[in-house]
Amino acid sequence: MSADSPRAAAERLPHYVSHEPFDPYAFEAMSPEQERYYLASQWRMMWWKLRRHRLAVISGAILIVLYASILVSEFLAPYGLNSRHNDFIYVPPQGIHLFHDGNFVGPYTYGYDYKLDMKTLKRVYTVNPNKVQPLRFFCHGDEYWFWGLVQGDLHLVCPAQDGTFFFLGTDRLGRDMLSRVIYGARISLTIGIVGISISFLIGLTLGGLAGYYGGWIDSLVQRLIEIIRSFPELPLWMALSAILPVTWSPLWVYFGITIILGMIDWTGLGRAVRSKLLALREEDFATAAMLMGASPRRIIVRHLLPSFMSHLIASATLSIPSMILGETALSFLGLGLRPPITSWGVLLNEAQNINVVALYPWLMIPVIPVIIVVLAFNFLGDGLRDAADPYR
Amino acid sequence: MFQYIIRRILIMIPTLIVISAVIFAIIKLPPGDFFTAYVETLRASGEQADLQKIAFLREQYHFDDPAWMQYGYWVSGLAQGDLGFSFEYERPVSQVVGDRLLLTFIVSVATIIFTWVVSFPIGVYSATHQYSWSDYSLTFLGFLGLATPNFLLALVLLYLANVYFGLSIGGLMEPRYLDQPWSWAKAMSVLSHLWIPVLVIGASGTAGMIRRLRANLLDELQKQYVVTARAKGLPPFRALVKYPLRMSLNPFIADIGALLPHVISGAAVVSVVLSLPTTGPMLLSALRSQDMYLAGSFLFFMAFLTVIGVFLSDLALAWLDPRIRLDGGVTR
Numbered sequence: 001m002s003a004d005s006p007r008a009a010a011e012r013l014p015h016y017v018s019h020e021p022f023d024p025y026a027f028e029a030m031s032p033e034q035e036r037y038y039l040a041s042q043w044r045m046m047w048w049k050l051r052r053h054r055l056a057v058i059s060g061a062i063l064i065v066l067y068a069s070i071l072v073s074e075f076l077a078p079y080g081l082n083s084r085h086n087d088f089i090y091v092p093p094q095g096i097h098l099f100h101d102g103n104f105v106g107p108y109t110y111g112y113d114y115k116l117d118m119k120t121l122k123r124v125y126t127v128n129p130n131k132v133q134p135l136r137f138f139c140h141g142d143e144y145w146f147w148g149l150v151q152g153d154l155h156l157v158c159p160a161q162d163g164t165f166f167f168l169g170t171d172r173l174g175r176d177m178l179s180r181v182i183y184g185a186r187i188s189l190t191i192g193i194v195g196i197s198i199s200f201l202i203g204l205t206l207g208g209l210a211g212y213y214g215g216w217i218d219s220l221v222q223r224l225i226e227i228i229r230s231f232p233e234l235p236l237w238m239a240l241s242a243i244l245p246v247t248w249s250p251l252w253v254y255f256g257i258t259i260i261l262g263m264i265d266w267t268g269l270g271r272a273v274r275s276k277l278l279a280l281r282e283e284d285f286a287t288a289a290m291l292m293g294a295s296p297r298r299i300i301v302r303h304l305l306p307s308f309m310s311h312l313i314a315s316a317t318l319s320i321p322s323m324i325l326g327e328t329a330l331s332f333l334g335l336g337l338r339p340p341i342t343s344w345g346v347l348l349n350e351a352q353n354i355n356v357v358a359l360y361p362w363l364m365i366p367v368i369p370v371i372i373v374v375l376a377f378n379f380l381g382d383g384l385r386d387a388a389d390p391y392r
Numbered sequence: 393m394f395q396y397i398i399r400r401i402l403i404m405i406p407t408l409i410v411i412s413a414v415i416f417a418i419i420k421l422p423p424g425d426f427f428t429a430y431v432e433t434l435r436a437s438g439e440q441a442d443l444q445k446i447a448f449l450r451e452q453y454h455f456d457d458p459a460w461m462q463y464g465y466w467v468s469g470l471a472q473g474d475l476g477f478s479f480e481y482e483r484p485v486s487q488v489v490g491d492r493l494l495l496t497f498i499v500s501v502a503t504i505i506f507t508w509v510v511s512f513p514i515g516v517y518s519a520t521h522q523y524s525w526s527d528y529s530l531t532f533l534g535f536l537g538l539a540t541p542n543f544l545l546a547l548v549l550l551y552l553a554n555v556y557f558g559l560s561i562g563g564l565m566e567p568r569y570l571d572q573p574w575s576w577a578k579a580m581s582v583l584s585h586l587w588i589p590v591l592v593i594g595a596s597g598t599a600g601m602i603r604r605l606r607a608n609l610l611d612e613l614q615k616q617y618v619v620t621a622r623a624k625g626l627p628p629f630r631a632l633v634k635y636p637l638r639m640s641l642n643p644f645i646a647d648i649g650a651l652l653p654h655v656i657s658g659a660a661v662v663s664v665v666l667s668l669p670t671t672g673p674m675l676l677s678a679l680r681s682q683d684m685y686l687a688g689s690f691l692f693f694m695a696f697l698t699v700i701g702v703f704l705s706d707l708a709l710a711w712l713d714p715r716i717r718l719d720g721g722v723t724r
Contacts, residue, residue, distance in 0.1 A: 227410050230698045234657030235675060235691055236418075242679040243421045321539070328541050329661050333676065348544065352665070357551040367544050374539035 046310055049387035056383020059376035070186045076156050077179035078165050080142035085174035091125055093169040093362050100132050108134040109165055133163030169362035180342055181366050187343035191258055191327045192320040198262025203269030208300045211277025225267045241335045250341040257336055261323045276308045310388035318381035321374040344370050400703055415691045416463045419684045426479045426682045476685030485689050499589055500655045506594040507601055515605030534599035542658055546592040546665045553588055593658040597651055608640035645708045652701040656694050
């Protein structure tokens with residue numbers, strides 16, 4: 001058995017020396033694809049995970065559209081907020097049609113014939129199929145002050161000259177419901193955001209203090225949270241909003257209500273912040289920051305909070321709907337916002353009695369945007385929560 | 393355990409004291425009091441108020457003393473079971489509210505039972521059939537219940553119930569039983585009217601409960617002991633009921649504390665719409681007219697109910713879940 005037998009010599013590999021510089025980490029190198037994945041920031045990872053959650057993305061898109069709409073409410077609404085149509089009181093919704101007598105006319109509505117039923121004293125509106133009223137687009141209609149600053153009269157869609165376009169019907173003063181719903185979004189959608197910001201601020205501050213310092217501050221905050229939580233929310237809201245002076249202007253009442261909503265809502269967030277901080281302050285990086293002389297404020301805000309900010313945002317998203325519903329309920333009871341401020345709750349206040357359900361069911365339509373927004377926030381919040389969870 | 397109960401009861405006392413102080417502050421905060429508003433209204437309609445009687449009542453109920461003394465009188469009255477005097481109804485609060493508190497209690501308990509009965513099977517079903525179409529549709533239904541403002545649901549149901557079942561509109565019983573002493577027929581009438589408020593108030597709570605039960609059960613079902621049980625050939629039903637289900641039952645008990653304020657809140661709005669003889673409508677009018685003892689006692693009663701509810705749920709939780717240790721101080 002010798003090493004230089006003919007067979008072994010034939011199979012021996014030729015002597016090979018690589019002239020490339022030696023790189024001990026070569027086998028650990030990542031493809032650009034992998035690098036992108038492993039070096040992604042926390043927020044980027046969250047976005048990737050969220051993107052897989054179809055429903056959450058759709059909900060997010062819907063919310064963005066709705067929130068964008070409040071920027072240009074005046075332009076989107078076919079009528080002004082307070083334009084009254086005395087000849088058209090409690091008009092049922094007018095449908096949009098495309099074809100008349102087999103011919104394409106484009107979007108149009110049929111006009112109404114009005115008759116007062118002398119027996120029941122009920123207004124009866126009958127569709128008149130001869131009155132074809134094509135809609136106009138990008139047209140001049142009711143005048144408005146855009147955000148109260150610039151005068152204008154351009155609308156996305158208007159009725160035909162001398163025609164009407166009440167897509168969602170009208171209310172007891174002959175005001176167009178669609179326009180009022182569009183304007184109402186401004187108040188109803190922002191109230192949740194402002195409220196949650198207040199709740200966020202209080203929750204972060206108090207929860208942060210309790211979690212970071214522990215000891216008596218912790219037990220004080222804990223008791224406070226327990227006490228606030230043991231009040232039934234709505235009666236407390238009712239009591240607090242009954243305090244708001246009647247003499248306040250509607251705008252101040254609006255801020256008052258958001259502050260009340262925020263003041264009651266922070267407890268859940270405060271608890272979450274506290275328990276997270278209790279665990280995190282024992283981590284090495286917190287100790288290191290402390291040894292380097294960072295102030296408690298800096299340690300909490302700069303080092304501790306970012307590690308669970310995504311989580312907080314998800315839970316905040318989930319508590320916006322309850323605020324929107326809360327405002328709706330308060331305004332419905334007449335304790336929240338009052339006309340002339342128009343929110344969805346204020347609109348629903350008109351649908352308070354059983355007659356409306358029986359005779360003018362379209363006055364309940366503002367509930368549909370409420371449901372859509374609440375559902376969207378819930379789905380988005382669920383998606384965000386899953387995306388923020390590193391263990392999925 | 394006994395020690396724990398005693399300690400919890402002792403902690404409840406300062407909590408209730410603080411709650412009563414907060415309530416009193418809230419009630420006292422609006423400027424003026426019931427009598428100034430009352431005299432104003434009378435004067436506006438051109439009538440003369442009985443100033444002598446008002447002066448007597450002001451004197452009797454210490455309206456001119458400093459606020460902290462008024463608070464002291466109120467709380468010491470509460471501690472002795474004296475709820476104060478309703479100026480609007482001109483009767484002691486306990487007489488005004490007696491039946492209403494009972495009905496509020498009945499509606500709340502019925503709602504919680506309803507929530508459990510409905511959400512339990514649905515939660516288990518949608519967890520065991522995850523991502524099936526029935527799971528999706530049930531979840532969606534739950535979300536819908538969460539998103540619909542319940543006062544509107546109440547209004548629509550009321551209308552439908554009247555049209556299709558001929559139930560009298562509003563109220564918790566047939567009108568002829570009002571102000572009657574309790575009898576079998578009255579109780580039955582209450583029962584037949586109870587379902588609308590219970591359904592309406594329960595709708596949102598049920599949705600939340602279903603979601604929590606589903607999430608908990610899903611977490612449990614992924615654990616290794618379930619896999620082991622299955623691998624050893626335990627029948628699927630037993631492998632579900634024996635341990636995972638028991639573990640995921642915690643929210644049912646633990647959430648009484650969270651559910652109760654929710655139910656009472658819901659009841660407050662819904663009962664205004666349905667004009668139920670519960671506390672909601674009366675609280676609303678008392679708040680508006682600054683009838684302070686009436687409003688204060690209502691609020692206090694609701695908070696009291698919640699504190700008791702949380703206490704009971706903690707006890708039940710400890711009894712149900714052996715992992716929860718009550719004695720032995722801090723865990724950390």
